[in-house]
Amino acid sequence: MKLIIEWAYKTPNGAETIFQSKDMSAEKALLFSKDLERTGRTKHIRFIDEYESYWTLKELNTYLNEIETEPHNVTVYFDGGFDVSTNKSGLGCVIYYTQSGKSFRLRKNASSIEHRSNNEAEYAALYLGIEELEQLKVHHLPVQFIGDSQVVINQLSDEWSVVEKVLSAWADQVEEKLNQLGIQPEYKLVQRKQNAEADRLATQSLNGIDITATSELAKE
Known part of the structure; x- marks a missing residue:
């Protein structure tokens, strides 16, 4: 906050x-x-x-x-990639948070063959991050979501209307889960180079490398 x-x-x-x-x-x-x-x-x-x-x-x-003893000061980076030659999507998310006076970073990726576009993969990557927040028991807190997808960020920020039915369904699913957890989202659009960690996780997933890791960060 x-x-x-x-x-x-x-x-x-x-x-x-x-x-x-x-x-x-x-x-x-x-x-x-x-x-x-x-x-x-x-x-x-x-x-x-x-x-x-x-x-x-x-x-x-x-x-x-x-x-103090619950995850807070939460920031989620997300990125999704889609390989048209294999119809496979790679999803990546990185979550930074504070708990019990310590700072942590959680990295998670996943792959799927259920999506049909890069935009859908981006929404799925965001939803992956939200599911990880649920596992961390993050609730009733403001959370910043950072990504390089203009479509996802601008649609969820109500800057752009959602025309495609598939993306509209994803937007509804995201908002429903956030409401369920009591999370107040803040969306921030960045350039891809500022989203390198999540982008790398998505690419690694496309290449068959699965990652789930949490590490404590050194104090500045």
Whole structure:
């Protein structure tokens, strides 16, 4: 979850103004807010999330304590590839998340002969990522989904209408599963080079290499 800190600042002569920070993770927002409080000149600290809802310091502390042992700060990269010569699709997803104060990366790929286009493979790769979130027991959290498919990202962001029946069915399936898990999606379109991990997993699947792996990431 990304938050903006909003706080009132009072000078020694009594003048007051309101400041807002740039958006940051909830953990970092809590850290900065505690430091601001120590100045003795800050009051009325509150936090604004992506949906323009306001949080008090007490509410944020409670939320972070509740999710500490569950996966959170979740980002999903996805990519699908389709080989027209074999009618085989390769799906790849990479999930970054935080749990119990540690950072993890999950990599997963799969292949299928059920799809008929690259766009359908891209939707299937996204759905693969959502299924992995369900296995991780991710629920009732904002999650960022990142891919290089203009079709999938723009259709799910309601930038483009979904005309093809097959893709419409995939979009409905994605939204139904997200609603079931209580996940609030944020979709981000990137260039292929920024989606290299998921792209490589999809290609490896097309080449018959199956990968399922979770690793802890070193702290920065």
